[in-house]
Amino acid sequence: MKSEVGFEILRTLVAIAVALALGYVIIYLVSEEPGYAFSTLVTGPLTSVRRFGNFIEMAIPLVFTGLALSLVFQASQFNIGAEGQLFLGAVAATMVGIAFQLPPVIHVTLALAAAAAAGALGGAVPGLLKARWGANELVSSLMLNYVYYRLGIYIINYHFRDERAGAMVSLRLAESSWLHHFWPPTRLHGGLFIAIGAVLLTYVFLYHTRWGYALRMTGINASFAAYSGISVGSVIVYSQVLSGAVAGIAGGVEMLGILRRFQWQMPPGYGFDGVIVAILARNHPLLVPVAALFLAYLRTGADIMARETDMTAEMVTVIQSVMILLVTAQAFLRQYRHRAIVRASREANA
């Protein structure tokens, strides 16, 4: 077990190093000032308080979606619908934020509860389809993204649109629903603490409750779970529902903490980023913040690099892809590991 964990950490670090090295090679080939571009990419987020704030604030939605994906991945399920569920959550939080005037804490709580409920409903659909009829959740959750996205746009445009604004945006949320910025000039907001809470709650749920246990056992070996008397169908449904709820909260927190009026014309992509975060974190809730911070750091650094040098921000997608390919590739460094197993088996039988 210990050597397994050590091996996975090693694998991830090697993957990151290879990806960064490849990033450097590309910058070197393309840029007129490769040294400066690369150092901006790597150190940019630490060069001012505002940039540091950008880096942390970008990590917040990634923590939520990373958790959402970890929940389903631990059950050996997939949820490509986190994107749509997040969108629904943002719409629900916007509705509550605009429609009510309430005491601050209560308003925030209600808005986020609505976001969670909307996301959960969004996740329930693929979960039920899978448990009841065996419909592949990957396909159904992916296709439902379009449904949720259009539904959200419809609700905002037809019922909550700000007619006076030049763009297609909603009315402003009531101030009582805002998550406040606590460290000006950054936009760091109360969502940070909610994210930390979500990390701890997800960890406790997965590793310290009977439902988390059933979920993990189903994920490790569904045949074993069924044999033991665990209802695999209900695990599938509640893993998707909880994942949807967490993704929904991610959308809600973005509305209440950063945007304060709905202004997405397109889904923001955090749902898909959650896949990357969960994979880097090996689906462990306590590692999700580490992975989310890492990804946010890379993204923020890329933005700064794009502003200050002749490189474009899209360059980080290359680094991301290489990283994910290497981490998920079963065969990467496997020989190294397999030789160790064979050796151990020989010794055991000697």
Place this chain on the structure above:
Amino acid sequence: MQDLLRMESITKVYPNGVVANRDVTFAVKPGEIHALVGENGAGKTTLMKILFGLEQPDAGSIVYEGRHVRIPSPHAAIAMGIGMVHQHFMLAPSLTVAENIVLGAEPRRGPFLDVQAAVERTEQLAKKYNLPVDPRARIRDIPVGMRQKVEILKTLYRGARLLVLDEPTAVLTPQETVELFAALENLKAHGHTIIFISHKLREVKQISDRVTVMRRGQVVGVARTAEVTEADISRMMVGRDVVLRIEKPPANPTRPVLQVKDVRYRSELGKEVLRGVTFSVRAGEIVGVAGVEGNGQLELAEILTGLRSAHGGTVIIDGVDATNAPPHRLRAMGVSHIPEDRMTHGVAAKATVEENLISDRFHRPRFQRFGVLRRKAIRDHSLELIRQYDIRTPGPTAAVSSLSGGNIQKVIVAREFSSEPKLIIANQPTRGVDVGAAEFIHRQLVDAARAGAAVLLISADLNEVMALSDRLLVLYNGEIVASFAHADQVSEEELGLYMLGLKRQAPSEAVAV
């Protein structure tokens, strides 16, 4: 005569540490039909996967047609003239026979498939090898025996000279088997070489020239088929080298706990796997089910434990109808199950030992309160079972996959026996475990029965069923063909005859069960 194929000192260790082949040497002569036999898990399939490039050996070498070769992929195997007919057919159901046969090496007319040429080539091949098929029929519309012919033709189309058939008769009716054997003889007459994997000894005897027997990852014997009897082969397979003796106080059975009446099961392919099985097991006794594997044992065990639904008949447990009840209900009724395939059903290999020990009871108040797991209780529980069942593990938080086969089995036994079961269904409980662990598990089975549990012991290991059982049933071809009131009064030879279907009790002889 020089060997066509020689696999020398092959060792294969799977990533979970299971040693599937240990120093296996296997040789095939050109133009022979060579049977490879052994129980499930003996390592036959792994060896053939290595031959076909699906797995890479960790040690050993392969000599084919006089040259040292490496077989990195099935593609390479096919290029060398090695063809494999899998147990589960690899055909596209919506395509026609001809399309399936040429798939991957299609005759073309411009960018398109030349359907006419495909049909013609199929007809030529079918004629040459006397394997009649309808080239234009769709796979989904033709019966299993026909599909198998298509699989064989497909390998021949790709130029196979050495054909591997993995339990080809498992899915066939007797008539289809006769046809298959005629086709195999014909292939042999054309100079092809065939490796025939099976555990149906009568067929092995009938069709093969030579036979290699595997047991527990090693080759235990090679013989000319004509020079050995079915009983000889079976002895090598099940390996009763030393007669097992177990101290066992006489049984004192009381009320019937399990009553099985006329249970029937049909496979997805429509084959009758269980043809009306009736028996009962009483509290305090061990009833053994002997039989060569693949005669319905797995299906019977899974029906009794809720993993599979019967198509007919009833199962009554302690007077309550439990036919096709789901696992959680059966467990609540006190049914324990040692599954045949321990890695698939018995454990979550990547989970810890303590997590595996609570999978059937984590919801009980002892282990959780308001849904929150009680870590201390779980830890104490696992430490207690590790001690009591002598599980050799670095600790309760070690991954089960890091344990040896015998200790993994002990984890399962510890969990299944510590729930105070009324009924224990043990399917091949000591397969692939070391002698020490096997002995321990046998002791546990006897103790549980004498403490009042009803035990159904299903095993292909003659030694095991004969030594442990109070009463004994023989399952052959989905039917109970013999039953004995006293397991210790049956001779091994006699039992062998029933197991191989060479003999069956008339209804009047059968002891009421």
